Amino acid sequence: MIRVGILGASGYMGGEALRVLLRHPEVELVWATSRTEQDAEMVHRNLYGAGVRLIHPDKITPVDVVFASLPTGNIMTMTQDLLADGAKVIDLGSDFRLKDVDQWNSVYGKTHVDPSLVAEAVYGIPELHRAKLQETRVVANPGCFSSAAIFGLAPLVQGGFADNGKLVVDGLSGTAGAGAETDTSIHHPEIGNNIVPYNVVGHRHTFEMEQELGFLTDDDVRIHFTSHYVPITRGILAVCHGFLNEPVTREELLDAYREFYDGEYFIKVYDMPRDPGAPWQHRPYPWVNAVSGTNFCHIGLDVDEERGRVVVFSVLDSVGKGGALAGVQNMNLLFGLEERIGLDFFGLHPY
Amino acid sequence: MIRVGILGASGYMGGEALRVLLRHPEVELVWATSRTEQDAEMVHRNLYGAGVRLIHPDKITPVDVVFASLPTGNIMTMTQDLLADGAKVIDLGSDFRLKDVDQWNSVYGKTHVDPSLVAEAVYGIPELHRAKLQETRVVANPGCFSSAAIFGLAPLVQGGFADNGKLVVDGLSGTAGAGAETDTSIHHPEIGNNIVPYNVVGHRHTFEMEQELGFLTDDDVRIHFTSHYVPITRGILAVCHGFLNEPVTREELLDAYREFYDGEYFIKVYDMPRDPGAPWQHRPYPWVNAVSGTNFCHIGLDVDEERGRVVVFSVLDSVGKGGALAGVQNMNLLFGLEERIGLDFFGLHPY
Amino acid sequence: MIRVGILGASGYMGGEALRVLLRHPEVELVWATSRTEQDAEMVHRNLYGAGVRLIHPDKITPVDVVFASLPTGNIMTMTQDLLADGAKVIDLGSDFRLKDVDQWNSVYGKTHVDPSLVAEAVYGIPELHRAKLQETRVVANPGCFSSAAIFGLAPLVQGGFADNGKLVVDGLSGTAGAGAETDTSIHHPEIGNNIVPYNVVGHRHTFEMEQELGFLTDDDVRIHFTSHYVPITRGILAVCHGFLNEPVTREELLDAYREFYDGEYFIKVYDMPRDPGAPWQHRPYPWVNAVSGTNFCHIGLDVDEERGRVVVFSVLDSVGKGGALAGVQNMNLLFGLEERIGLDFFGLHPY
């Protein structure tokens, strides 16, 4: 059994880790923390009866792996000690995501305290970095929008089908992405019938997208990203637009996507025929509610032959495949387990 | 392995059975039917990649147990043949729920074709009929509102605390309860910011509630029930009001509830102190989204000492503990399995 | 022109007063206050371009009438001064609603500073107190749930059709009812797919309901009230249940309701036939979204002859006919205007 601790289990991200790890057959949950000691079920009612007590972070003990869901800048100061105590660290936050430390300092408005860890950390997308994830001690779990956009664009960027300097991404997020702290932007009377743009230019996840997609091409990748909250609780849709370098058919692009994700259980490419008269569920554009609460990412695409544009839809759950559940997948890799273990469940319909 | 078939898997109830049975460790899914043959993932996108083909009901083969989610009046004509082929039958519909066949005929506007099966069928609430469910061949799975109200009221009715002839229940249902067929009442532009009362008197589930609660007392139980759709997708809240026969404290009632449900894993009684100033999640009134997609029922209650009223809140998922998942729990009983198998997962937070 | 001031215009209630008074043909808005001076459009984006500056309450000047939307206990200390300056006062809050000052002290946990004003104040339901509202200087505008329940129950209580000591009311409120301050109970990730019971016994509006309905009968009126937030932004549904004293038909009750509200423009009784097979919009149960943003209250009812129960549905907007717009109607009365002026617009469909 893998002995696991969770730093920061009272938020939505840590709570999702807790939910899944409590039922992971190879995991023993040793502790989960919260600044306010309390029963986990008092913040996560879905866990009513689970019998988990959240403890103060001062009381943690050595474990095999730590999931960290802390405010930016916290885990970078603790990681060396955790490693020294024999733990591996999966950061669900943003401390180790950007390889360029100067860029990190600029984007996050802080000074990174441990660039050596940045160098050691592996960006936590198994579909791109599986081999390294089996060897590392530190995982930089990706941002939620980053995951969605990277999954949606990786085959396109690698294949050089579109102008990699003019990729436009509109990100639509459920309100869970804003976190458990109350805020006017997701106050129900304000957002219940609304769409709230935020971080419309310069969103921090943009830099992760450009970094990771940049590894797949010699082109200078530029992601033109804007994010919005929509009145759903969970899930993210990344709508990705590219301008085709030369004509390509939808079927040719689908081939590239199927090949790129061949054998990847958690990435599903929608390759149904494009038939505008088909029943709605038969159309090849994924629905975000199909993957809520899961580690799946669904991808669909279409081509506007007349105008030379490709549009790719990528959906995942911001605390699922875009967060804590991807972290569990990474843990499985770190410990040599089959990737699906503890994660092989479906979403809900309806959701 | 239990060999299972699902009659009617394209609706929400059958789809939920499918979702959970595909991952039940003791189940082999042999077939699932739909009048339109198609891949299950074409109606239930959450199952994308599951590789399940829905077949026409004409093509079914013998199995150990059949889950039926069919329009009223269908499974009663097929059950004898299924039993003769060695199957047990779990009806997720309404054909065998009412013990009084004349009442059934009147309530459903049809003539029942097989009263002997009604006599044999056991009402599928393990918490009330566990022993019989281990012996029967036919399970009458309860209606969704019936389950919620029965769980909420059973200890109250049995204990005789309130006037059992004047129990008022307001049922609030998510739109999944209306089913997959499109309908004006749950057309998003109409219901998105709305509350839609329906079946405001004489709802069919009323009779189940009175039947089952009537078994717990010598009183003439009368449930004054009204149902509404609210703009959530899944889940039911039953708000149950009773007029106390004589003064009783909240704590005394909680004792009765805890005792009644002692050892019942899937029924959780909220016994936190009543503290109007406590953080919201600490208050003893259950939230329906905590049990969505699960087999749990959460119950909380309070007492208006000044006016002599008790109010009980009972939440469950109409296709979960109020439907298909309760059916799986019943299947576990029918086959001598531990009740939790295949059902021991938590809901989502947020949902 | 009536010169109007609004005390507390940054919240939802004051903002609604502002919206309608800005377009009232007989009103000149002189000032509106907020503790933070700012353009009104910076808190109420619907008013973008209206050119209204919210001023600090210290800067107010004499006007003909003051609408007050302040925390409990504030306006009772200011009213004598306002009256002395020649203004009438319409309190959209709760300072003058309860005629029994001891009860008020107990319910609100404060000591009332000016019982003489309580005696002078008229409860602001024109349909019950029109003549007095034309004479008074102080209006106690009703609570939102109180309005809905009183409108739904008044003809029933007055007619003595049901047991007036056992009236059960489930109140379902949109989140605007909770106000503009962020709070976990209406944090979108928590409430978006949820129903949140609150003030489940002893809700303060209960006492107003009992007071006002008590004026209509010699019976001891007891309202058994429980409130919930549902994930709609505006509007209230009061579901009112009564136990019939003796058999009465739906049509007889409708007669009583039509007679009671005869000539009342803002109260609409749904008297369509009860036909369970009719299109949804033809059924006689009102929908809350039809009255959002308006001064209308829609009422419908049905009778369970078998069990001797009547259920009445009453819908209104908590800041409309249940709040600020009723306040404007009261202002029209105070100043001898036609009641509909400035209020004679329809709601939206869809909403």
Add this chain to the structure above:
Amino acid sequence: MIRVGILGASGYMGGEALRVLLRHPEVELVWATSRTEQDAEMVHRNLYGAGVRLIHPDKITPVDVVFASLPTGNIMTMTQDLLADGAKVIDLGSDFRLKDVDQWNSVYGKTHVDPSLVAEAVYGIPELHRAKLQETRVVANPGCFSSAAIFGLAPLVQGGFADNGKLVVDGLSGTAGAGAETDTSIHHPEIGNNIVPYNVVGHRHTFEMEQELGFLTDDDVRIHFTSHYVPITRGILAVCHGFLNEPVTREELLDAYREFYDGEYFIKVYDMPRDPGAPWQHRPYPWVNAVSGTNFCHIGLDVDEERGRVVVFSVLDSVGKGGALAGVQNMNLLFGLEERIGLDFFGLHPY
């Protein structure tokens, strides 16, 4: 008084025309039609008590102006007769929107029967074609997405700030945009927590956008448009992205927008400073719920200097400024009235 008829008043677009025209001080509503004769309040509950009977289209009589909200291809066959009877025609549908009849035939899959009317018709955006709208007999009211995108992009395209051949627009629509007919895509259990892409390439409104924006520049305008339903009932957000031809500041672009819309009452440009730390309502990105039910369009924008992108947000109501209310504005122009008459009301907060 202008004598008005509405062809097709049972849908959402016609119902909105009805709602506003009933309270327009210069209008006498003579008739409104529906294939099923019935009281308007039976399809539009917001009009309960309005006393409007919808009549069969066979029964219409001469009026001064006809609003038509009919399926594509219907009004083009009736318009000559209506004109001969002295009426002006405001088509809220799509029969006269595209000036290129061959393109219309191709886009709508029909053969246009009256190209002379296409030539005569004026595209119903007063902010672009005011003078012509004062002279014409036939108005082609714009598509909802077209209105939003055109308002958002017109100053940008005219100013030549960005690459007019690579304008990307993501359109997010409330479900009212899909109409009153039930459909799986807006069945509440499917859409309640979902985002549904549709017409992802080749949306018919694309051609209107390119036509109208093309009039403002010599460039070949190409709009790369994709539409989605989000779970709000009303309103549209067009997120418009452009690649800057050369560096330009946000302030310079705002100047161009303010100048372009100078004096336009119904178009509001958000020119607050860009301050990521400001309260949410102070940020310069419009919220769609602020304009629901109104004839306003709110526009905001920002610039990514580092990547050379401009993003413009444009919000309106698909049956308001993007539909029936713009039609009323056009009617005011046709009859020489002040443009605001009957339309000068604010939206709701909260909505």
